[in-house]
Amino acid sequence: MNKHNLLIKKIKQIFLSINNSIESNFNKIKFFKKNEFIRNNRVFFGISAVAILTLSYFLVPTMYNKNIIQEEIKNQIFKKYKIEVIFNEKIRYALLPKPHFVSKNSLILRDKKEIGVVKNLKVFIGIDNFFTFNKIKIKDLFFIKTDFNIKKKDLIFFEELLKTEPNENKIVFKKSNLFFNGLNEELLFLNKILNGKFFYDSFNLENVLISENEIFNIPYKIIVKNDKFNKELLIKFNSKKIRLDIENNTSYEDKEKKGIIDFLFVNRDLLLDYQIKENSLFFFTDKKKLLNGYFDFKPFYLNADLNYEGVSTKNLFSNDSILIDLIKTEILNNINLNVNINLDVKDITNINELNNLKLKLSLEQGNITVSKSQILWKNDLQIILKEGFINHDDDKISLIGKLVIEAKNIDNFYKSFQIKKKYRKDINQIEMDFVYNLNNSKFKFDNVKIDGATNKDLSNFINKYNSRGKVFFNKIIFKNFINDFFISYAG
Numbered sequence: 001m002n003k004h005n006l007l008i009k010k011i012k013q014i015f016l017s018i019n020n021s022i023e024s025n026f027n028k029i030k031f032f033k034k035n036e037f038i039r040n041n042r043v044f045f046g047i048s049a050v051a052i053l054t055l056s057y058f059l060v061p062t063m064y065n066k067n068i069i070q071e072e073i074k075n076q077i078f079k080k081y082k083i084e085v086i087f088n089e090k091i092r093y094a095l096l097p098k099p100h101f102v103s104k105n106s107l108i109l110r111d112k113k114e115i116g117v118v119k120n121l122k123v124f125i126g127i128d129n130f131f132t133f134n135k136i137k138i139k140d141l142f143f144i145k146t147d148f149n150i151k152k153k154d155l156i157f158f159e160e161l162l163k164t165e166p167n168e169n170k171i172v173f174k175k176s177n178l179f180f181n182g183l184n185e186e187l188l189f190l191n192k193i194l195n196g197k198f199f200y201d202s203f204n205l206e207n208v209l210i211s212e213n214e215i216f217n218i219p220y221k222i223i224v225k226n227d228k229f230n231k232e233l234l235i236k237f238n239s240k241k242i243r244l245d246i247e248n249n250t251s252y253e254d255k256e257k258k259g260i261i262d263f264l265f266v267n268r269d270l271l272l273d274y275q276i277k278e279n280s281l282f283f284f285t286d287k288k289k290l291l292n293g294y295f296d297f298k299p300f301y302l303n304a305d306l307n308y309e310g311v312s313t314k315n316l317f318s319n320d321s322i323l324i325d326l327i328k329t330e331i332l333n334n335i336n337l338n339v340n341i342n343l344d345v346k347d348i349t350n351i352n353e354l355n356n357l358k359l360k361l362s363l364e365q366g367n368i369t370v371s372k373s374q375i376l377w378k379n380d381l382q383i384i385l386k387e388g389f390i391n392h393d394d395d396k397i398s399l400i401g402k403l404v405i406e407a408k409n410i411d412n413f414y415k416s417f418q419i420k421k422k423y424r425k426d427i428n429q430i431e432m433d434f435v436y437n438l439n440n441s442k443f444k445f446d447n448v449k450i451d452g453a454t455n456k457d458l459s460n461f462i463n464k465y466n467s468r469g470k471v472f473f474n475k476i477i478f479k480n481f482i483n484d485f486f487i488s489y490a491g
Contacts, residue, residue, distance in 0.1 A: 062093050069136070073101060073123055076138045081171065082160045083141075084109040085121070100124040108146070108157075115154050119145035139169045146176040146193075151183070152297075161198045162207045162226040170199040173211075188300070188336050191215045205229060218242060301338045310347040311357075327368070327392050339363035353378050353416070370399070380413040382406040397438045405430040417482045423490040427451065436472075443472040450489060461488035 070087050077083050086107040094102050101123045108116035122142035150157070161171060173196040180188050196211035209224040220239035227234070237246040245264035250257070257276035261283075262269070270291065274283040284292035293304030341361040348354035357375045361368070368390040375383050388401030407413070407427050414424045432448040444466045448458055461484060470477050 064093075066090050069101070072136060073138060077123070077141065080138065080167070081141070081164055083157075085118075091123075098124060099127055108143075108148075110154055110157050115150050115157060116143075116146050116148045118143050119147075141169075141171045142174065143172065143176065144174045146173060148176065148178040149181065150178065151181050158209075162209060162224060163228065164198070164200070164207060166200045166202065166205075168200070168202075170197055172197050182336065186336070189215060194219075201225075300336050303340045304342070306341065306343045308343070308345045310349045311345045312350045313348055313354075327390065327397055335365045337363060338365075348375075371401070377413070378416070380407070380409045380416070382408060395439070399436040399438060401434060403430075403432050403434055414486075417479060419483055419486050423487050425486070425490055441471050442469055455489050457491055458485070458489045461485065 070091055073091070074085055074087065077085050086109060087103050088106060089104045091101045091103045094100055103121040103123070104119065106118040106121045107114050108118060120142075122140075122144065124139040124142070126137040126139055128137065173193045176193040176196075178191040178193060180191065182188050192214040194212045194214060196209065196213070198207070198209050200206070201208050204225075205227070207226040207228065209222070211222050213220055213222065218239055218241055220237060220241075222238075223234075223236040225234040226232075231251055233250055233252050235246070235248045235250075237244070245262075247262040248259060250259040259274060261272040261274055263272045264270075270285055272283050272285060272291065274281055276282075279297045281295045281297070283294070290308075291304065291306050293302065295302045339362065341359075343357070343359040343361065345357040345359070346355060348357060355376050355378070357373075359370060359373045361370055363369075370385060370388040370390070373385040373388065377383060382405070384404045384406065386402045386404045388399060391398045391400055406429055410427050411424070428451055430448070430450050431452075433446045435444045436442070445462050446466075448454070448462055450458070465481065465484075472478060472481070
């Protein structure tokens with residue numbers, strides 16, 4: 001019991017000691033705070049005074065005469081960048097994120113003609129001397145939501161930016177549109193400038209343009225570097241969506257514009273020689289003549305011949321092929337773009353029986369046709385696309401046309417598919433209409449004629465096949481289709 005009382009007393013003593021210690025420390029803190037407040041009072045007011053003075057200095061531009069400062073900024077922009085700006089509304093001063101002037105609905109002129117409307121123009125300024133407005137120095141320019149309406153001759157506006165004298169500032173274009181018009185004011189194409197920047201690279205001594213853009217729903221990035229000392233222009237183009245990389249280095253002092261383009265298309269690297277004559281660009285590859293053709297700028301016309309040793313049908317007609325991607329982007333739906341492409345392919349790599357593809361792709365006023373294309377099935381059948389055009393309706397892409405199949409050696413074809421001899425008829429030509437859905441790889445056939453005549457049993461078979469809606473390019477389904485086709489015809 002005594003031991004118990006002794007333990008309680010010791011615990012009480014400990015708590016009492018702790019309490020006294022806490023109380024003593026609090027008294028010291030109170031004394032310290034009083035003295036520190038008195039000691040730091042002058043420091044506090046000193047810092048406050050500096051802050052107020054600094055803020056007052058940065059607010060000095062709010063007192064400038066707006067008409068005078070507008071004229072000063074306008075003159076400096078023209079002198080520094082050869083950009084003629086017209087302020088339609090009074091500019092206002094903004095402090096954050098750093099001092100700048102803001103103007104709404106400004107105009108960009110070239111040769112006294114309006115080429116652009118800037119919804120939001122920001123002119124950043126140096127902070128060296130705010131007390132004298134005529135000593136204000138402009139820094140970075142931000143053109144936000146600008147609509148350019150230009151023709152070929154107006155492109156010099158952007159060329160001049162690449163010739164700007166070296167400085168530490170940049171010109172930025174954000175969320176802007178470039179409407180490129182023909183001679184008759186018709187719209188040729190719209191290029192969206194998502195984020196573009198002109199600046200001087202002091203390390204490499206180059207004027208640089210880096211711009212993220214979008215044209216015909218195709219996002220792409222372009223980098224242009226102007227080496228004024230060596231008189232060279234480097235252009236890099238990249239679009240992941242269409243799997244295309246282009247790099248070109250040329251001297252802009254050469255009277256005859258020619259050079260070599262490093263061309264990466266669908267993971268195939270090509271060196272493309274080119275030459276510009278008047279309004280045409282001629283291009284060709286090595287002695288193998290893998291690719292050659294020309295492009296006319298007035299009007300926009302492309303003619304090209306491509307030769308491949310081998311290609312897969314997946315690269316041409318699968319849902320993720322480059323051709324389907326191009327159709328989906330609607331880049332080909334331009335009435336001002338005319339294209340003729342002849343593609344010669346020796347072998348179809350994923351279908352051994354197919355060879356010697358001659359694809360004739362034509363684009364005129366937004367209409368895509370592949371008429372008169374042809375391919376061989378071994379050496380037994382000549383398959384001719386007598387008529388063919390591509391229809392793009394919303395997300396559905398279809399190839400519609402008329403097939404003509406000419407038998408060169410029908411017996412060998414029968415043997416390949418193990419068709420029983422009693423069903424083997426002597427056939428010279430098969431003709432049919434078709435619709436091929438490129439999204440789901442399904443065929444529908446109609447108006448089947450063999451040697452110019454229809455067959456009731458064959459028509460019934462075709463109707464049943466169409467109703468099933470099976471994927472055609474399946475080896476088993478395709479083999480069964482061929483067998484049932486000739487069995488139905490033979491009765």
